[in-house]
Each structure stands twice: as C-alpha cells, then as structure tokens.
Amino acid sequence: MDEDTGAAAPAGEPRDRGLEGLLAALPLGVLVVGAQGRVHAQNDAARAAFGLSGPAAFADVFPRSSPDAPPFAVRRADEAAPEPVEVVGRDADGTTFPVEVTVSPGPRPGTSLVLTRDLRGAARAEAELRRQRGLTELLLESTTDGFLGTDREGQVLFANTAVRRLLRQRASDLVGRPLAQVGRRPADATLPDGPALSDVLDGSGEGAGGGRAVLWDRYGTPLSVQVAVSPLITGEEVVGSVLTVRDATEQERVEELKRQFTAVVSHELRTPLTAIKASLRLVTSGVLGPLPEEPARLLRIADENADRLAALVNDILDVERLDAGTMPLEPEDVDLADLARAGVEQLESTAVAAGVELVLGEVGPARVHADPHRIAQALTNLVGNAVKFSEAGGRVEVTCRRTAREARLAVRDEGRGIPHDQLEAVFDRFRQVYASDAQRQSGSGLGLAITKGIVERSGGRVELRSRPNEGSEFTVVLPLTDAEEDAPPPEP
Ligand SMILES: Nc1ncnc2c1ncn2[C@@H]1O[C@H](COP(=O)(O)OP(=O)(O)OP(=O)(O)O)[C@@H](O)[C@H]1O
Ligand SMILES: [Mg+2]
Known part of the structure; x- marks a missing residue:
C-alpha cells in the first residue's frame, strides 16, 4: 500500500x-x-x-x-x-x-x-441482485399475511414476521422444524383440536390447495387460520411448498353470525307464514261462506305469494344447510328413471300454463344411492328453469340413461341458452344471467346452487352444455349402484 x-x-x-x-x-x-x-x-x-x-x-x-x-x-x-x-x-x-x-x-x-x-x-x-433480494425479503416481512416455506420433506425453511407474530414465536422456534410441529396442539390442551397445517399440506394434492387449520400459539391458545398452499418452484423443479396463513377468527365469527341469522330469520318467517296460509286457505275454500269475485281474486294472489315466500324461505334454509353440511339426506336405492317420470308428471301443469311442451324422452333404468326427495327437488329446479326460460311453443325433454358407471338424468330445452362466460357462474347463489330473470315467477337465483349442492353431496356432479339461442342441457350425473366391474373410469 x-x-x-x-x-x-x-x-x-x-x-x-x-x-x-x-x-x-x-x-x-x-x-x-x-x-x-x-x-x-x-x-x-x-x-x-x-x-x-x-x-x-x-x-x-x-x-x-x-x-x-x-x-x-x-x-x-x-x-x-x-x-x-x-x-x-x-x-x-x-x-x-x-x-x-x-x-x-x-x-x-x-x-x-x-x-x-x-x-x-x-x-x-x-449488487442489483442483492438489492432485489433485499426488496423481496422486505416485502415478505412487511405483508400482514403469514408466509411459511417448507422443503419437500415438510421442513420449515422460512417463517415471516406475520406468521411469527400469529404464533407468538421466534424464527428459531419454527425454522428447521418439521411442519407437523408448527402450531401443534399442546398435550395438555383441553379444547378440541382441528386440522393441523400439515394436514392441509397433505391434502393439497398436486402441491396447490388450501383449507382451514387450527394453530396453537406459544401459550397454548388456539387460533383458526385459512391456509393456501402453493408449490415452491425453482426452474422446473418443485423444491417445497409455500403456505400463506391468514387469521380466520373474524371470518369465522361473521360466518357463524350469518348462519345464526339465517336460521333464526327463516324460522321466524316460517311460523307466521304457515298461519297466514292456513287462514287464507280457510277463507278461499268457501267454508266461511261464498266470497264476491274481486275479494276472491285478491285472496288468491295473496295465497300464491305466500307460497312463493314459503318456497324462498325454504330455499334460503337449504342453501345454508348445504353450506354448513347439515342438510339431512336420507339416501336409499332408487331408480332415477322413476324420478324422471314423476318429475315430468309433476311439472306438466306448469309447462302447459307456459305453453311449453314437456316430454319424457328415452328413459332407461339407472339405480343410484341417493335421497329421492332431494334428487326430485334438484330435477324440479332444472325442469322449472327449462320451462321458465323457454318461449311459448318450445319443447323440454327429460331423459334418463346409464353408462358403464354412471346414471345420467338430463333436462334439455330449446330456450334462450346461457352465455359461454356464465356457464359456471349460474350455479352461484343469487346469480341470474339477466336482472329481469328475477321477475320470471319471482326467481331468486338459488335453484341451481341448491341443485348443485344436493347432487354433489350425493356424490355426483351437474354438467351443463348450452349455446345462446339454441338451448341448454343440464345433466345430473350420479354413480350407479350396480356399476359394471372393470369399466373404464368415466371421462372427466
Ligand atoms: N334452462 C335455462 N336456460 C337459460 N337460462 C337459465 C336456465 N337455467 C338457469 N338459467 C339462468 O341461470 C340463472 C340461475 O338459475 P337458478 O335456477 O339458480 O335461479 P332462478 O331460476 O332465477 O331462481 P330460483 O330457481 O331461485 O327460483 C337463471 O336466473 C337464469 O339466468
Ligand atoms: Mg331456478
């Protein structure tokens, strides 16, 4: 120097x-x-x-x-x-x-x-790389979402500030530990346990997914969290997983409140509705004496609307119960063909009133294990829609057939169809393609959500094919009870 x-x-x-x-x-x-x-x-x-x-x-x-x-x-x-x-x-x-x-x-x-x-x-x-890396670290540390990274064996590689705060733990308590130990329920805990982080990770299939988990913090307090899992990838290789962990306490509280609210409201509505309907029936039946024409007409309107209100309350209750997994289902061995016949018969008068031709197409036996009342309810929703969204003069066809493994109950119409970008959304609750659909027989947009819920809870699925102005086909697909052995698996 x-x-x-x-x-x-x-x-x-x-x-x-x-x-x-x-x-x-x-x-x-x-x-x-x-x-x-x-x-x-x-x-x-x-x-x-x-x-x-x-x-x-x-x-x-x-x-x-x-x-x-x-x-x-x-x-x-x-x-x-x-x-x-x-x-x-x-x-x-x-x-x-x-x-x-x-x-x-x-x-x-x-x-x-x-x-x-x-x-x-x-x-x-x-230096730029270092700066960028610093920036990434800063981002990871500043976000309010918890981030946990694991290697392929499920060993924790990193835990950001938010997750450490959630668990009230130091980085050294988490990094290097197996995920199964993170937020693990203490042996002396008296409160019931929920799924652990590692359960969510295991259930995440191809490395992506998520769910709810219960984490126990350093002081043994349980915390409900929503977890999203995504694969940690470098180049082409999956080297581990990233878990995004978010406190779900508030969300759960709101969900519980919503559940209670709907349960209470629907119950409170049902009781007076029953009384109103009983009184109306009594008056309109003429038991109390004949009625002049105009009051009779008005009472009939009141009666119809009380029916609609009752149906709506029932639908809201159904949606809630499907959501909470508390809808009572009583599955038994049934032939979908019988349900198809009964459904067409039941809605005949509705179709006639709408000027729509309701026909029973090709119907073959197809036995499934499901609650017949609930499947009938699903079918009624589908046929009801098909009639409702068809022009007068249109045609609605119900068919039932089986493949090697599955029963297929289909409702086809030639109505206005469903736009391509709404094919999935129509199954969402309160979803209607056009605002004016609410006016059609006062639909509320719950029918398809309930139909899908019922069918899925019965182990099946609802398929939809539709083209605007050409019509729609809704198919309830359920596993057959007598599926052919060694049949090829159904196409997805
Ligand atoms: N067959 C059909 N053709 C055309 N559009 C349909 C058809 N079925 C359903 N849709 C569309 O999907 C929406 C949702 O259907 P869904 O059955 O859930 O509700 P809704 O019939 O409007 O009301 P609700 O069934 O609760 O009385 C409908 O409002 C309509 O826009
Ligand atoms: Mg409907």
Missing part, C-alpha cells in the same frame, strides 16, 4: 510485507482518509478504479451528487455501524461510476478507512 503522506507505519516498527501484498491483491479498493479529507493511502485496486497517481483529495474521488449535497468525505466513520452505501465515484478523466463504500474508523484517530467496491460490470449486477 502506498503512503502518500503521514500514514506510514510508526517509526521503528518493521513494515509488514505480507499484509502489503494482501492489500495489493485485494479486489476491494482501500483508502485511508485523513481528517482534512486528504487521501493518505490507497491500494492498487483503489488506484486503478479512481486513476489515482499521487496525492488526492477525497472530494475529487467522490464528487458531490449535487452542489448542495454534503461532501461524502465528511461522513464520519463513527456515525453509525459501517453499512455499505452506494455512492458516485470519479476517475482521473472525470468519468463517474457507481461505487459501494463502507466507512469505518481508520488506523489513527481522525482518519477513516474507506473500502470501495467498483460496481461497474458484474459487480453492479450482483
């Missing part, structure tokens, strides 16, 4: 040649700066980077970024911990370039030791 001014080794001490050699070979620039901002000494790398040949002022090497910015030279080494900062350096021809510098106290009082890293070229890219 060159000594331009008084930075020489104290008289009498031999110069350490080994250390000099090391300083010369170092890829980092090393500068010793005096209190006056003079560069007292520099190594080869610094000389090369800044084009220094003789004594220099620090301010020449590190120009101010703007006329009123404080000169870098006055940054005192003892100000703070020596953190690298990126600044602008200048070489002998006045070209500026990015440099990373670390300032720490120099070898003698009043001097500073400045380490510089030329960030031109590869070093620049590396």
Whole structure:
C-alpha cells in the first residue's frame, strides 16, 4: 500500500510485507482518509478504479451528487455501524461510476478507512441482485399475511414476521422444524383440536390447495387460520411448498353470525307464514261462506305469494344447510328413471300454463344411492328453469340413461341458452344471467346452487352444455349402484 503522506507505519516498527501484498491483491479498493479529507493511502485496486497517481483529495474521488449535497468525505466513520452505501465515484478523466463504500474508523484517530467496491460490470449486477433480494425479503416481512416455506420433506425453511407474530414465536422456534410441529396442539390442551397445517399440506394434492387449520400459539391458545398452499418452484423443479396463513377468527365469527341469522330469520318467517296460509286457505275454500269475485281474486294472489315466500324461505334454509353440511339426506336405492317420470308428471301443469311442451324422452333404468326427495327437488329446479326460460311453443325433454358407471338424468330445452362466460357462474347463489330473470315467477337465483349442492353431496356432479339461442342441457350425473366391474373410469 502506498503512503502518500503521514500514514506510514510508526517509526521503528518493521513494515509488514505480507499484509502489503494482501492489500495489493485485494479486489476491494482501500483508502485511508485523513481528517482534512486528504487521501493518505490507497491500494492498487483503489488506484486503478479512481486513476489515482499521487496525492488526492477525497472530494475529487467522490464528487458531490449535487452542489448542495454534503461532501461524502465528511461522513464520519463513527456515525453509525459501517453499512455499505452506494455512492458516485470519479476517475482521473472525470468519468463517474457507481461505487459501494463502507466507512469505518481508520488506523489513527481522525482518519477513516474507506473500502470501495467498483460496481461497474458484474459487480453492479450482483449488487442489483442483492438489492432485489433485499426488496423481496422486505416485502415478505412487511405483508400482514403469514408466509411459511417448507422443503419437500415438510421442513420449515422460512417463517415471516406475520406468521411469527400469529404464533407468538421466534424464527428459531419454527425454522428447521418439521411442519407437523408448527402450531401443534399442546398435550395438555383441553379444547378440541382441528386440522393441523400439515394436514392441509397433505391434502393439497398436486402441491396447490388450501383449507382451514387450527394453530396453537406459544401459550397454548388456539387460533383458526385459512391456509393456501402453493408449490415452491425453482426452474422446473418443485423444491417445497409455500403456505400463506391468514387469521380466520373474524371470518369465522361473521360466518357463524350469518348462519345464526339465517336460521333464526327463516324460522321466524316460517311460523307466521304457515298461519297466514292456513287462514287464507280457510277463507278461499268457501267454508266461511261464498266470497264476491274481486275479494276472491285478491285472496288468491295473496295465497300464491305466500307460497312463493314459503318456497324462498325454504330455499334460503337449504342453501345454508348445504353450506354448513347439515342438510339431512336420507339416501336409499332408487331408480332415477322413476324420478324422471314423476318429475315430468309433476311439472306438466306448469309447462302447459307456459305453453311449453314437456316430454319424457328415452328413459332407461339407472339405480343410484341417493335421497329421492332431494334428487326430485334438484330435477324440479332444472325442469322449472327449462320451462321458465323457454318461449311459448318450445319443447323440454327429460331423459334418463346409464353408462358403464354412471346414471345420467338430463333436462334439455330449446330456450334462450346461457352465455359461454356464465356457464359456471349460474350455479352461484343469487346469480341470474339477466336482472329481469328475477321477475320470471319471482326467481331468486338459488335453484341451481341448491341443485348443485344436493347432487354433489350425493356424490355426483351437474354438467351443463348450452349455446345462446339454441338451448341448454343440464345433466345430473350420479354413480350407479350396480356399476359394471372393470369399466373404464368415466371421462372427466
Ligand atoms: N334452462 C335455462 N336456460 C337459460 N337460462 C337459465 C336456465 N337455467 C338457469 N338459467 C339462468 O341461470 C340463472 C340461475 O338459475 P337458478 O335456477 O339458480 O335461479 P332462478 O331460476 O332465477 O331462481 P330460483 O330457481 O331461485 O327460483 C337463471 O336466473 C337464469 O339466468
Ligand atoms: Mg331456478
């Protein structure tokens, strides 16, 4: 290392040649700066980077970024911990370039030791990568969602601040542990347990999925969380999983309130409705004496509307029960063909009133294990829709057939059809393709949600094919009780 001014080794001490050699070979620039901002000494790398040949002022090497910015030279080494900062350096021809510098106290009082890293070229890219990595880490740490990363064996690789806060645990309590131990129920807990994180991960199939889990924090308090799992991928390879963990306490409280509200409201509505209907029936039946025509007509309207209201209340209750998994189903061995016949018969008069031809098409035996009343309810919804969304003069056909493994109960119409982008959405509750659909026999958009719920809870699915202006075909598909052995699996 060159000594331009008084930075020489104290008289009498031999110069350490080994250390000099090391300083010369170092890829980092090393500068010793005096209190006056003079560069007292520099190594080869610094000389090369800044084009220094003789004594220099620090301010020449590190120009101010703007006329009123404080000169870098006055940054005192003892100000703070020596953190690298990126600044602008200048070489002998006045070209500026990015440099990373670390300032720490120099070898003698009043001097500073400045380490510089030329960030031109590869070093620049590396610094950028580090910056990006820092940014990613910052993001991960700042988000309010908990993040847990695991390797392929389910060992925790990282746990961000949010997840540590949720579990009231330190990183060292989580990182390196198997996921099965994270938020595990304490042995002495008295409260009932729920699914653990590792259960959600195991159930996530091809590495993506999610669900609810119960986590126990450091002090043994359970916490309900919503977990989303996605595969951790580098290049083409799945190297582990990322779990996003979110506190679900509030969400559960709202869901519970909603459940209670619907249950109470529907019950409270049902009782007076029954009374209203009974009274109306009594009056309209003529038992209390004949009625003039106009009051009789008005009472009939009241009676019909009481029926609609009762149907709506029942639908809302059904949706809630399907959601909560509490809909009572009494499955038995039934032939879907019988249900198809009964359904057509039952809706005959509705179809006639709408001027729609309702026919029983090809119907063959297809035995399934399901609750006949609920499947009939599903079929009624489908046939009801088909009639409702057909023009007068249209035709609706119900068929029943079987494949090797499945029973297929289909309702086909030639009505207005369903737009392609709504084929899935129509099964959502309260979903109607057109706002005016609510006016058609006061539909509320619950029928298909209930139909899908019933069929899926019976182990089947509802298929829909439809083209605008050509018609729709809804098919209830259920597993046969007498499926042919070694039949090929059904196509998805
Ligand atoms: N066969 C069909 N043809 C055309 N559109 C249909 C058909 N079936 C359903 N839809 C569309 O899907 C929507 C949802 O149907 P869904 O049965 O859930 O509700 P809804 O019939 O309007 O009311 P609800 O069944 O509760 O009385 C309908 O409003 C309609 O827009
Ligand atoms: Mg409907």
